[in-house]
Amino acid sequence: xxxxxxxxxxxxxxxxxxxxxxxxxxxxxxxxxxxxxxxxxxxxxxxxxxxxxxxxxxxxxxxxxxxxxxxxxxxxxxxxxxxxxxxxxxxxxxxxxxxxxxxxxxxxxxxxxxxxxxxxxxxxxxxxxxxxxxxxxxxxxxxxxxxxxxxxxxxxxxxxxxxxxxxxxxxxxxxxxxxxxxxxxxxxxxxxxxxxxxxxxxxxxxxxxxxxxxxxxxxxxxxxxxxxxxxxxxxxxxxxxxxxxxxxxxxxxxxxxxxxxxxxxxxxxxxxxxxxxxxxxxxxxxxxxxxxxxxxxxxxxxxxxxxxxxxxxxxxxxxxxxxxxxxxxxxxxxxxxxxxxxxxxxxxxxxxxxxxxxxxxxxxxxxxxxxxxxxxxxxxxxxxxxxxxxxxxxxxxxxxxxxxxxxxxxxxxxxxxxxxxxxxxxxxxxxxxxxxxxxxxx
Amino acid sequence: xxxxxxxxxxxxxxxxxxxxxxxxxxxxxxxxxxxxxxxxxxxxxxxxxxxxxxxxxxxxxxxxxxxxxxxxxxxxxxxxxxxxxxxxxxxxxxxxxxxxxxxxxxxxxxxxxxxxxxxxxxxxxxxxxxxxxxxxxxxxxxxxxxxxxxxxxxxxxxxxxxxxxxxxxxxxxxxxxxxxx
Numbered sequence: 001x002x003x004x005x006x007x008x009x010x011x012x013x014x015x016x017x018x019x020x021x022x023x024x025x026x027x028x029x030x031x032x033x034x035x036x037x038x039x040x041x042x043x044x045x046x047x048x049x050x051x052x053x054x055x056x057x058x059x060x061x062x063x064x065x066x067x068x069x070x071x072x073x074x075x076x077x078x079x080x081x082x083x084x085x086x087x088x089x090x091x092x093x094x095x096x097x098x099x100x101x102x103x104x105x106x107x108x109x110x111x112x113x114x115x116x117x118x119x120x121x122x123x124x125x126x127x128x129x130x131x132x133x134x135x136x137x138x139x140x141x142x143x144x145x146x147x148x149x150x151x152x153x154x155x156x157x158x159x160x161x162x163x164x165x166x167x168x169x170x171x172x173x174x175x176x177x178x179x180x181x182x183x184x185x186x187x188x189x190x191x192x193x194x195x196x197x198x199x200x201x202x203x204x205x206x207x208x209x210x211x212x213x214x215x216x217x218x219x220x221x222x223x224x225x226x227x228x229x230x231x232x233x234x235x236x237x238x239x240x241x242x243x244x245x246x247x248x249x250x251x252x253x254x255x256x257x258x259x260x261x262x263x264x265x266x267x268x269x270x271x272x273x274x275x276x277x278x279x280x281x282x283x284x285x286x287x288x289x290x291x292x293x294x295x296x297x298x299x300x301x302x303x304x305x306x307x308x309x310x311x312x313x314x315x316x317x318x319x320x321x322x323x324x325x326x327x328x329x330x331x332x333x334x335x336x337x338x339x340x341x342x343x344x345x346x347x348x349x350x351x352x353x354x355x356x357x358x359x360x361x362x363x364x365x366x367x368x369x370x371x372x373x374x375x376x377x378x379x380x381x382x383x384x385x386x387x388x389x390x391x392x393x394x395x396x397x398x399x400x401x402x403x404x405x406x407x408x409x410x411x412x413x414x415x416x417x418x419x420x421x422x423x424x425x426x427x428x429x430x431x432x433x434x435x436x437x438x439x440x441x442x
Numbered sequence: 443x444x445x446x447x448x449x450x451x452x453x454x455x456x457x458x459x460x461x462x463x464x465x466x467x468x469x470x471x472x473x474x475x476x477x478x479x480x481x482x483x484x485x486x487x488x489x490x491x492x493x494x495x496x497x498x499x500x501x502x503x504x505x506x507x508x509x510x511x512x513x514x515x516x517x518x519x520x521x522x523x524x525x526x527x528x529x530x531x532x533x534x535x536x537x538x539x540x541x542x543x544x545x546x547x548x549x550x551x552x553x554x555x556x557x558x559x560x561x562x563x564x565x566x567x568x569x570x571x572x573x574x575x576x577x578x579x580x581x582x583x584x585x586x587x588x589x590x591x592x593x594x595x596x597x598x599x600x601x602x603x604x605x606x607x608x609x610x611x612x613x614x615x616x617x618x619x620x621x622x623x
Contacts, residue, residue, distance in 0.1 A: 011599035015580055017591065043602055046609075050574040053555055054471055057478070057575055060488060062470040066495045067463050240455060248455075285503075 001029045006036050014043050132289075134318050135218055137163040138311040139293075142304075146179025146195045148440075150210035150271040154297060154304045164318050165216050172323040173216050175209050182209050183325040190325050198376065199327050200334040211272050218290035218312070221281055225254050232259060240285065248285030253278060260402035266424060267402030269297055272306065274402045289314060333377045337433045346372060347434040351398040351407035354436035355425050359395075359413060362387040373427075375437045387442075389416040405430045406439060447586060451508035462499050465511070468576060469495070472512070473519055475575040476567075478553050479560025480523040490526055494519040509588060513568055558608040566601035569594055 001009075006029045012018045013026045030037050140158040143151050165173040170186035182191045189209075191200040209216075214224045229236050234256035243249040258275050262268045269275045275297040282292040295307040340346065349357065354373060361369035365388045367379055396410030406428025414420050426439040447468075453461040473494055477487035497518050505514050559570050565587075572583045573594075580598070584591045 008599070011602055012595045015595065015598070017580055017595055042606060046602060046606060049555055050559075050570070053475065054574040054577065057471045057474045060470065060474055061467075062474075062488070062491055062495065063463050063466050066466050066492050066499075067460075069492060069496050070462070070499050242456075 001025045003029075003033060003036055006030070006033070007039055010036075010040055010043055014040070014047050132167055133315045134167060135163070135165045136311075136313045136316045136318065137161075137215060137218070137309055139163070139215075139307065139309045141177075141307045143177075144179070145177055146193060148210065149175065149177070149180065149182075149212050150273075152269070152271055152275070152297070152306045154269055154299050154306065161212070163212065163215055164322055166318055166320075166323065174322050175212055175216075181325065183323055185323050185325075190327075192325060192327060192331070196380065196382075197328060197331050198334060199331045215293075215309075221290060221293075222252060222283075225252065225279070225281075228256070229254070232256065241282075243282065243291075249291070250283040250285050250288070252281040252283065254281075258402075260404075261400070262402060264399045264401045264408075266399070266408055267404060269299065270402075272297070275299075275306075277306075278303070332380060334375055335377050337372075337375060337431050337435045337437055339433045340372070340435070343433055343435065346436065347429070349436060351427050351436065352395055352409050354427055354429075355398075355409040355411060355438075356392065356395055358425075358427075358436075358438055359390060359392050359411065363390050363392065365389060373436060373438050375439075386415065386417075390414065393420065404428075408441070446509070447511040448508035451502060451505065451511055454502055459499075462502075465498075466495055469512070469515055471575040471577060472571040473515070475556050476516060476519055476560050476571055477523055479556030479558070480520070481526060482553055482557065484553070486526060490519065490522045494522045497522070512572065512586065513564070516568065516571070554609060555605075558605050561608060562601055562604055566597055566604060569597045570601045570605070573598060 006026055009018060009022055009026050013023065018026060030040060139161045141161055142153055142156040143149075143159050144153070144156060145159050159177050161175065161177045163173070163175050165171065172184055172186045174181065174183045176182075179195050180191065180193050182189055184190075189202045191202070193199070214221050217224075225234070225236060228234055234254050237253050239251050239253075241249050241251050255278050256273075256276070258268060258277075259273050260267065262274075267274045272295055277298060278296045280292075280294045280296075281290060283289060284291050290309075291312055293307070293309045294305060296303040297306050346354070358370065358373035361367075361373070365384070367384065370379065391414040393412035393414055395412075398407040398409045400407055404426065406426055408424040408426055410422075410424050412420065412422040421442075423441050425441045427436050428439050429436045431437065447465065450461050450465050450468075454465075470491065473491035474484070474487055477490045477494070478484050481487050481490060494515065498515050501518075505511060559567060559575075561567075562570060568587070569583055572578050572586060573580060576583075578586065580594050581591055584594045587594070
């Protein structure tokens with residue numbers, strides 16, 4: 001072995017990586033060559049300095065400060081984002097903003113777009129929406145086709161729902177199930193109950209679609225759920241999974257408790273908000289757009305799937321005619337009760353008195369009087385034939401349940417047909433005239 | 443069990459973000475050394491190393507090939523150090539503007555070895571950092587970088603040569619300064 005060959009092998013020799021033969025050759029050459037021994041001594045000294053320096057650096061641990069900072073920054077980003085969203089334009093001072101954002105749920109901020117902070121996902125979702133033209137959703141819900149959009153029943157069959165949303169300066173949308181449709185044409189929302197031929201006109205932000213409203217803005221569901229978490233204490237968690245189609249998904253899971261007083265549990269599990277439930281949102285990891293949602297109610301018998309999105313299409317062409325609704329000429333309109341000349345007679349009633357008076361008017365077929373308890377412009381022939389001449393069997397003690405602002409009055413009536421109907425009539429007086437109005441349960 | 447950088451990164455992205463702490467432990471020495479060499483100050487290096495790791499965490503999905511985590515991380519560290527140096531430069535400019543004749547701040551004269559390592563061209567820098575500051579054996583470095591062991595020893599050999607040259611030049615410069623004083 002000559003000097004050049006020896007020096008080529010020296011690092012491997014110092015590192016103890018030489019093979020037996022090579023090691024022997026190097027050792028033999030070193031015995032004979034002072035220059036290569038000097039070279040070895042310099043290399044060894046440098047190696048020792050590097051090892052010593054590496055060990056000194058290794059004593060400083062970054063693990064705790066870095067991991068703490070990741071969690072802290074994730075939360076901070078979330079807070080900053082929410083403050084900017086809520087107070088930035090309103091000009092409310094930072095102190096007020098900070099005070100307002102207190103009970104935020106800490107979401108473990110995952111790495112990158114894999115499991116970024118909730119705020120990052122949210123921000124990207126909003127970026128994505130900037131280019132969205134439309135959303136079309138197919139979903140199914142355990143409910144009754146003609147009943148309100150909030151009603152669920154754990155043993156009801158699934159009813160198909162469709163949602164169309166056209167974004168733009170004047171957003172328009174339509175939500176439909178077999179018995180009901182709501183269309184917002186950009187200025188006002190029109191609800192039509194098909195089977196009863198009843199209609200109701202409301203502002204663009206009315207609550208007629210209830211729980212489904214957040215789905216009109218699927219890019220905002222995370223923000224909406226974060227707000228609910230703040231206000232109602234639901235728990236959020238975010239994780240990354242691989243979807244059935246092999247694509248990455250960000251999964252937002254919300255565990256929410258039933259809201260309201262269920263001393264009487266009549267309304268328990270009759271809507272998603274009145275149930276202990278888990279909502280599982282799945283966002284595409286790349287586009288950050290919502291791609292699926294399942295809602296499970298935690299029932300005594302186990303979890304029951306009550307709602308799920310079965311299809312969601314972005315930027316599909318939507319027929320503009322879907323955003324207008326032509327009603328039948330004989331449609332009956334909902335109306336808010338006016339203050340009557342003898343308003344005190346009605347406003348001074350107790351809930352059960354009002355229910356008795358309502359049924360008595362039906363029994364007497366005094367339809368003008370019935371309309372004082374029934375928030376419509378007219379009564380259908382079906383209504384008159386069904387309830388005219390009824391007999392009041394009994395009325396129970398009024399009760400309240402959940403967050404319903406009115407009362408429920410148990411009743412048993414015998415119809416002219418001979419059928420007996422036993423249920424709870426919902427009645428409320430939260431209107432300017434303070435008159436009791438039947439609201440459901442007939 | 444996760445072991446290689448790629449496995450750790452994939453673990454993180456697959457919904458186990460806490461796995462990132464393994465990468466912190468693995469690369470803290472590498473970053474501290476590299477950034478000390480770049481910034482000439484151990485405390486500022488520590489701040490920059492933290493910043494680098496946090497940025498890496500939040501940008502992990504942008505990493506196209508998980509096995510290149512080390513060089514990607516060093517790239518982030520280079521940018522962080524560059525930003526820090528620009529801030530330092532601006533501060534010095536402001537200080538100069540206010541001082542009639544202020545001393546020229548210089549990088550600390552310590553940490554010559556780190557500076558020499560930080561100044562190595564790739565791939566010699568990465569191999570040296572992983573071997574001596576990342577606590578990996580040559581075989582582990584080879585596995586991590588997915589290159590033959592012989593390549594690692596050759597690169598280390600070249601790195602040694604470059605380091606000695608740089609350190610010798612630094613020593614000469616120091617001696618010249620002594621003479622001039």
